[in-house]
Each structure stands twice: as C-alpha cells, then as structure tokens.
Amino acid sequence: MSNRDEGLLSLRPALLGEIHPQSSAEEIFQNTTIRPVLKFQNDLFIEAFINYAIKQKGQFFSLATDKQLSYIENAIHKDEKFRNALKGMIIGAFTVSEYRAYIKNSSNLNKRMMNMLIERLKDQVQLIVQ
Template sequence: MNDRDKGLIALRGNAIGEILPNSGREEIFQNQTIRPILKLQNDIFVESFLNYVNKSKSDFYGFSTEKKMQFIDNAVHKDIKFRNALKGMVMAMFTVEEFREYTLNSSNLNKRMMNMLIERLKDQIQLLVRQE
C-alpha cells in the first residue's frame, strides 16, 4: 500500500455499519469504503448540490419539502453530468485496491452509492438553503 492509500484510509476512518461473517462483497465495500467517503465528503456534496440548484434556475428554495425531495432524486438520477461529478468525488477517494474492487461490480456499487448520497442530501434538507 502506497502513502496515498494509507493517507486516504487514515483520513476516512473506520468502517461505518456492521460487517458480519455472512456479509456480501458489495455490503462490505459499502460499509468499509463508500459510507466513510460519503461522511468525509459530506460538506462538498452539500455545496455541490447548492451550486447545481443555483445553476438550474429552478425555484428550489420556494418548493415544499416533498418537492425538494423529488428535485434531489431527479437531480442525482436523471442529470448524468451531475451524477458523474458526484461519482467522481467519491471515486477520487478510493485506494487503488478499492478501485480495482469497484470495477468488478461498478453498476451495483454505483446504485448503492447514489442512493446513499440521495438519502444523505434528503436528511440534510434543512442545510439546503440559499447562500448569499
């Protein structure tokens, strides 16, 4: 393991969530890698989403909570460019070995990653306010 990989793991901290003997590869990757990265990168995800909202010229800040939730879902699921930017923010924090593991099943791991990110943004809806 090189210095970059050691530094990333030290920065992220330990796994989040239980890893049991019968846990599958995807669940282990999710709890050891994705969850700690999402936690570490949380502030940049919030800022990135606020930037997306401001560039979208929507009335996001005037929406009801339910409509804001739908907007978050649509932004991450349907805007390929935005979703790829978010994926890049996560993948940039992978070690080389984690990247290799990720490439073995990237489709399912991407779904897990984006769903967790959507839930993280929704859970912080109160932080998604206009920045002056």
C-alpha cells in the same frame, strides 16, 4: 500501500455499518469504503448540490420540503452529468485497492452509492436551504 492510500485512509472515518459472516462483497465494500467516503466528503456534496440548484435557476430553494426531496432524487437520477460528477467525488477518494474492487462490480456499486448519497442529501435538506 502508497502514501496517497495511507493519507486517504487516515482522513476518513473507519468502518460504518456492521459486517456479518453472511455479508455479501457489496455490503462489505459499502460499509468499509462507500459509507466512510460519503461521510468524509459530505460537506463537498452539500456545496455541489447547492451549486447545481443555483445553476438550475434556483427554483429548488422556493419549493416545499416534499418537493425539495423529490428534486434531490430527480437531479441525481436524471442529470447524468451531475451524477457523474458526484460519482467522481466518491471514486476519487478511493484507494487503489478499493478502486480495483469497485471496478469488478461498478454497476451495482454505483446504484448503492447514488441511493446512499440521495438519502444523505435528503436527510440534510435543511442545511442545503440555509
């Protein structure tokens, strides 16, 4: 394992979620890699979303809470550039071996990553609007 990989693993939280004998490879990757990376990068995601909302004329901040939740979801689902930037923030925190596992099933893992990130941002909408 390289110094980079060791450093990354030492910075982020350990396993988040349960792994059962019947867990799929995707579930295992989600709980051993994606969840810890999302937690580790949380502050960066909030700042990235705030910056995105400001660049989109700041209308997000004047919306009602239910509309803000929809805005978060739409921004990530529909704005390919923003979504790719967020994916890069996640993938950039993978170790080399995690990246190798990720590329074997990137399409399904991307869906999981983005859905988890959307829920994470929605759960913290009050931090975003402060």
